[in-house]
Amino acid sequence: MDQLRSKHQQISSYIIHTQEEEIKRIALELHEGVGQNLYSILTGLQFIESGANEPFMKNYVREMSQLIEKTIQEIRLLSVELHPPTLTTLGLLSAMKSYIKLYTSTFGILVDLESTGEEKEIPEKTSITVFRVCQEALANIAKYADTCHVKMNFIWFEDILKITINDYGKGFRPEEHDENNPSSGLAAMKERMLLTGGQCNISSKIGEGTCIELSLPLLNRE
Template sequence: MNKAIDISVLDGVIKRTIETVETSKSQIFDIAESARQQGNSMKLELHELRQEITKVIQKVDALELAYRKSRNRLVLVSRNFHMYTEEDIRVAYEDASRIQVDLSIFRERENNLKRRRDDLERQLRTLEETIVRAEKLVSQMGVVLGYLTGDLSKIGEALESAKQHQLMGLKVIQAQEEERKRVAREIHDGPAQSMANVVLRSEIVEKMLKNERVLEAQMELHELKEMVRMSLADVRRIIFDLRPMALDDLGLVPTLQKYIRTCEERMETSIDLVVFGVEPTLRSSVKAAIFRLVQECLNNVEKHAKAKSVQVKLEFVQDSLSLVVKDDGIGFDLDERMGTGGSFGLLGMKERTQLLEGQIEVQSAPGDGTKVLFQIPLKI
């Protein structure tokens, strides 16, 4: 009875902790978004300020040239005053004086604009640092939330096997959070930045049209169209990485062929896909899991192997699938790697294979490449 009470109290503490962490995470995210919006406004102001500085500098250069000419005219008149009327001398002095005053005004304006530009650039750098720190905090809180809502939300069951599964659970949660962070970073650095730039450039186009600068506006619109097209390609690539729609439409093998062609272009590595047998009708979850196994293997090759060629072999035999991914890269010491707990990639593949009730074997040695073998039953 006392044990049940203790667990109930602990569950209550955990729930309150989760609520606090979620609220803090939301607040930090709002701070980051507010900083990002402020940064976009500052970027627009900085863009306009730089254009204004360019115009002022051109004006200063023109006034300096005019001032030198007026000084030369004044010297000429002064030296040969007997050849010029008093009106000529007066006009020469007034012109030189007026241009000198204008030059002083525009030089001061140039200095003020440059100080404002430097101040804006410093503020923008500070905002960007704030955004990076906020995103890091949100990511760390995501790990904490995953841990609290995962292992500890069922504290009664977790107490029996916590020592055995704590390390694995934490690593899996961290791997999931890293994947979310990767996707978030891709969206932030790709489509999100492009969309922010589209908003910025569209405001510039509006101002051009108001000032009847039609040709410049048309050029900006053309660039905007190309930017949107590139953003759309980025979004489609991210969607494909998250869940290839072709798996359900075309099947496992055609999807792998398409993915491998993309990997070859990105990695600049020769990847050969060999298929034996005929692909049977597979459940959607099984196709997705097998695709992820190949994807994880190729990701590991890209990050660590430094391979020149890779072979992916699929063999459908009755009610099972044999999958082999082999590269000619630098390899690694398998005993040493597993002795340190293994990498997230190997742990993820091992857990995914276990969910499929299959088996995984990794063969590797320094300088001798790596070979990963999977044996997966297709009727689970």
């Protein structure tokens, strides 16, 4: 049974890693490929606008330029959401702070993030996994919690990182959600944390909100 569980975890880990590599590639292509091409088109339109004589033509080109500018911004935001550059360069905590700014501007939900203790270095693969779990938790809050305030804590111990996310929203009855169903978002969060050697615990009460607690071992990590 243990061998079967270990094999399942290896397969899940491989699938998730492969998915993340593809997401990273798409994010890079959006930012450096599509985004740069649109920027070149924008520059061309601005040049045409400066040489246009007819007022209606100037207005038309300006409107097209504004539309492309908006599209460029949306692509940049999508690229960051898919794979924040800071996740690789600055680590999990900085990536989370960067994502929260995007999250708040998109959904209008204020996320109060606090970090206590000395931040530890986490391997990129593990950081991505934990980031995805936090991202899924925040996405669920935006969809279901009916709240405007979230409290997130990073607590760094010598051998473990604990993350808590409290939404103070309308809550739900955990017994009515099958967390063992593989298609469930809650099950996916728990599965991802198990692959890191960590845990994900979810508790909720109607009218009081939902609390998600993540724990990640930090010692002896390769």
